[in-house]
Amino acid sequence: MLFDYNEILVKKVMNKDYIVLNIRNTVNEAIKLMLKNNIQDVFIEDLNHNVKGVITLSDVANIYDEINQEILLKKYIRTNMISVDKNKTLYQCRSIMIENNIGRLPVLEKGNLIGVIRQAEIRDYFYMDLERISKTLNHIVESIHEALCLIDTKGKVIIWNKNAAELYDIPQKDIVGKNIKDFFPDSINSKVLESKERITNVYHSPKKNYKVIINALPIYINGKFEGVLTTDRDVTEVTSLSKKLEKANSNLKFLEGEFKKLKNNYFDNIIGRSTKIIEKIKIAKQVSKSDISVLISGESGTGKELFAKNIHDYSGGKGSFIPVNCSAIPNELFESEFFGYDEGAFTGANKKGKVGFFELANNGTLFLDEIAELPLYMQAKLLRVLQDNTFTRVGGTEVINSKVRIISATNANLAEMVDEGKFRKDLFYRLNVIEIKLPPLRERENDIVLLTYHFLNELAEKNNRDVPKISPEVLDIFKKYNWNGNIRELRNVVEHTLVLCTDNVINKDRLPSHILKFVKEKEHDFIKTESTFDLNKSISNLEKKIIIEALKNTKGNKAKAAKLLNIPRSTLHYKLDSYEIVNF
Known part of the structure; x- marks a missing residue:
């Protein structure tokens, strides 16, 4: 702890070596005692032993001509003699001495002298403590891990600890007291000295x-x-460890990527074996390895976000996947949500500001679902960011760089919206570099069964239930239903039937009424439009319809269509001629 006048009390440092004489003693007697005891002052008390004055060697020099006379000390009694008590501080004593131009203060207790505070006491205590502090500071300076250098206003080196000596190979004795420029002409010390x-x-x-x-x-x-x-902090070891850690992380990431490739788990969460969905997965994998913009279109509930997330994961990008539902953001908040805002940007804003979607998705993927709902003014701002890869926060001035891949999705016809002036043509072309159009579930009849069993197992586990069986009649109804809500609707229906199932089998009576109604009307319409009482004609009409559907499913590939219909290829060609089916 540093020396502090305000904390040191008089009673701790006062000198008890003093001389007291009576008012009846002479000046000559006082001088002899001062010279004999090597003390420069004598205190004078009255007949009641109360200290009333002081005579010093300085006073004696002023009355040199009167020394041989028998002058009594009574002459030096003062009615306003300044004294202190033992609980005063050295700081107070120092102030009193300076203010009154005196060199000593008697310490009195009930009028009696118990000690003396002289300038020497203050000075000696200060130097003694200063020496102790100097040793402590020197120990601290030498114990600090960093290399320290202190220079004065002229550039002279005052402190140069042992770590500095070891780091720069310059001994303390060679540099302390010298100008820093003699050793380091362009040192940072000199730059700070000037600036x-x-x-x-x-x-x-x-x-x-x-x-x-x-x-x-x-x-x-x-x-x-x-x-x-x-201060010079040695970070050699830290830098080395950082490089080793970075290399280890790179190796780990590489191995993780290789493991994922070996495991082949990308796109495995997309359930389906139909030709249409397999084709879309193949395209998605191809575009994943580039950073081009992708537009995923399709009806609501066809799995657009799931495709987008798999494209991001398969790409192996470092950044995050940030999904944004454009239809859920109020118009007035679009800009602040996409680009963030600085502190105090507007009334009600977070005091610390907010990071926007583009900053969150930096080096990653920003998935813009329901892109058709984006207001025209935000379409212009989005286009500018995609062109420049930069933006500024709302209320801010700093230009922020952004490297973001855009995957957008919509169930609307953007091309028609462009023609109607509801969507910017330049943004449409920017987003629609590659379009992946997902098929509705009704066009994936064979996948309906796969998805049904997948959801049944998943939801049974979630609800801690045994997996029930599902009747063939229910599966047949599922195949005939149109599924306007697609995969999302199928999942909800499976959950509905699971909750209502009281035994271990899901039967027709557990299905929602609107599904049963739709299938019944569909069968009635089919009988009404396609069937007659002529059984042979009805069978022919049905056979023709099935062949056409098979050719559509295989995109006109007759060999695949024959395999799908489970008939010989020659039989298929015969029936095509019989039913006059062409354009395939």
Whole structure:
């Protein structure tokens, strides 16, 4: 702890070596005692032993002509003699001495002298404590891990600890007291000495295989510039460990990627074996390895977000996948949500500001679902960001770089919206570099059964239920239903039947009434439009319809269609001629 006048009390440091004489004693007697005891003052008390005055060697010099006379000390009694008590502080004593131009203060207790505070006591105590502090500070300076250098306003080196000596191979005895420029002409110390501005976190290599970070700080005492202190922190080991860690992380990421490839789990969460969905997965994998924009179109509930997430994961990008539902954001909040805002950007804003979707998705993927709901003014702003890869926060001025891949999705016809002036043509072309149009569930009849069993197992586990059986009649109804809500609707229906199932079999009576009604009307319409009482004609009409559907499903490939119909290829060609089926 540093020396503090305000904390040191008189009673701890007062001198008890003093001389007291009576008012009846002479000046000559006082002088003899001062010379004999090597003391420069004698205190004078009255007949009641109360200290009333003091005579010093300085006083004697002023009355040199009267020394041979028998002058009594009574002459030096003062009615206003200044004294202190033992509980005063050294700071108070010092102030009293300076203010009254005196060199000593008697310490009185109930009028009696118990000690003396002289300038020497204050000075000696100060130097004694200063020496102790100096030793402590020197120990601290030498124990600090960093290399320290302190220079004064002339550039002279005041402190150069042992770590600095070892780091720069310059012994303390060779540099302390010398100008820093003699050793380092372009040192940071000298720059701060001129600018009086701090410099922080500067990387430097003082010698081979050494890396340090330097910080330089101007020193001010009571507002006055007194010098510059620099600290050099050795980060050689930390840098080495950081490089090793970075390499280990890279290796780990590579191995994780290879493991995922071996496991082949990408797109496995997309359930389906139909030709149409397999084709879409193949396209999605191809576009994943590039950073081009992808537009995923299709009816609601066909799995557009699931496709987008798989494209992001399969690409192996470092950044995050940030999904955004454009239809759920109020118009007035679009800009602040997409680009974020700075502190105090508008009334009600978060005091710390907010990070927008583009910053969150940096180096990753921003999935814009329901892109058709994006207002025209935001379409223009989005286009500018995609062109420049930069933006600024609302209420901010800093230009932020953004490297983001855009995958958008819609169930609307964007081309028609462009023609109607509801969607920007330039943004449409920017987003629609590759379009993946997902088929509705009604066009994936064979996948309906797969998805049904998948959801049944998933939801049974979620609800801690045994997996029930599902009747063939129910599966047949599922195949005939149109599924306007697609995969999302199928999942909800499976959950509905699971909750209502009281035994271990899901039967027709557990299905929602609107599904049963739709299938019944569909069968009635089919009988009404396709069937007659002529059984042979009805069978022919049905056979023709099935062959056409098979050819559509295989895109006109007759060999695949024959295999799908489970008939010989020659039989298929015969029936095509019989029913006059052409254009395939």
